Amino acid sequence: DxxxxxxxxxxxxxxxxxxxxxxxxxxxxxxxxxxxxxxxxGLELLIYFNNNVPIDDSGMPEDRxxxxxxxxxxxxxxxxxxxxxxxxxxxxASRPTHSGANVLTFGAxxxxxxx
Amino acid sequence: AQKxxxxxxxxxxxxxxxxxxxxxxxxxxxxxxxxxxxxxxSGELVFLIRRNxxxxxNEISGRYSWNFQKSTSSFNFTIxxxxxxxxxxxxxALSEVSGTYKYIFGTGTRLKVLA
Numbered sequence: 001d002x003x004x005x006x007x008x009x010x011x012x013x014x015x016x017x018x019x020x021x022x023x024x025x026x027x028x029x030x031x032x033x034x035x036x037x038x039x040x041x042g043l044e045l046l047i048y049f050n051n052n053v054p055i056d057d058s059g060m061p062e063d064r065x066x067x068x069x070x071x072x073x074x075x076x077x078x079x080x081x082x083x084x085x086x087x088x089x090x091x092x093a094s095r096p097t098h099s100g101a102n103v104l105t106f107g108a109x110x111x112x113x114x115x
Numbered sequence: 116a117q118k119x120x121x122x123x124x125x126x127x128x129x130x131x132x133x134x135x136x137x138x139x140x141x142x143x144x145x146x147x148x149x150x151x152x153x154x155x156x157s158g159e160l161v162f163l164i165r166r167n168x169x170x171x172x173n174e175i176s177g178r179y180s181w182n183f184q185k186s187t188s189s190f191n192f193t194i195x196x197x198x199x200x201x202x203x204x205x206x207x208a209l210s211e212v213s214g215t216y217k218y219i220f221g222t223g224t225r226l227k228v229l230a
Contacts (some may be wrong), residue, residue: 033218043206043220056217093159102148102210104218106160 003027004070006092008043012113021110025094026071033104034067034077035091043091049075050097082114117142119209121221128197129229136192136224138207144168147181149190150208150218160206166190174203197228 005024013019014016025032033048047057052069060067069075079086089111093104118141140149150155164174166183173180178195186226194201207221 045217048217089158093160094117102212103150103162103165105162106152108159111158 002093002095004076004105006090006107006110008110009108010111010113012115014080014115015083016081017080017114019082019086019112019114021077021090021092021112023075023077023092023107025075025092026105027073028096029105030072030097031095032069032075033093033095034075035093035106037089037091037109038087046077046090079112082112084114087112087114117144117209117211117219119207119219121205121207121222121224123224124171124222125183125225125227127227127229130199131196133195134195134197134226134228136194136205136226137205138190138221140188140190140207142209144211146212148210148212150210151181151190151192151207152208152220153203154206154223155203163192163205182190187224194226197226199228199230202226202228 004026007022034046036044036046042112044078045057046059047067048055049069067077080111089109091106091109093106095104121138123137126134144223147168149166153161153163164181171183171185180193182191204223206223208218210218
């Protein structure tokens with residue numbers, strides 16, 4: 001199993017540009033989570049999906065952030081327009097449905113720098 | 116509301132010393148899961164252990180051991196005979212069993228093991 005795959009690993013962009021982060025969850029995992037990690041706020045849950053449907057997006061900072069999951073094997077997190085305060089590491093994580101395996105597997109993260 | 120507190124921001128020890136990382140949690144749920152994750156300098160989040168609220172047995176895995184005490188809402192992590200490779204940020208997390216299954220992470224403890 002290749003694990004949770006995120007791309008790009010590093011992204012440097014200028015303020016105002018659109019940023020798209022991508023995630024491929026582990027096959028068979030029905031839940032997908034997007035987290036953001038910063039020094040100031042630690043690990044924050046942004047949004048999560050179950051069976052491709054967004055369940056809770058209360059952690060999405062503002063309308064500049066959007067996330068989609070068009071199918072079971074792909075999700076995107078988009079920031080438009082980006083701002084310097086969006087600089088962070090964005091993690092995608094997935095897990096299977098059955099409650100006995102409530103363990104999140106994280107991707108390697110996408111480090112975003114907005115200049 | 117659920118909350119996880121890791122009061123130790125940073126700990127430094129000399130190699131071969133034992134070290135305990137503290138985790139205190141708050142929840143109104145009677146059933147929940149607790150986790151520890153390791154984030155080495157490379158940045159990925161690595162799952163270490165899961166414990167459900169019905170199982171208060173302590174667990175040992177090599178040099179790692181975990182002490183779960185429901186009476187004090189604590190789930191502490193001890194590394195015996197620490198090694199330089201143990202240097203990382205360690206996160207404690209709490210998850211509901213039903214409903215959202217969201218993880219709530221603590222702010223992490225940075226462990227530095229000096230040679």
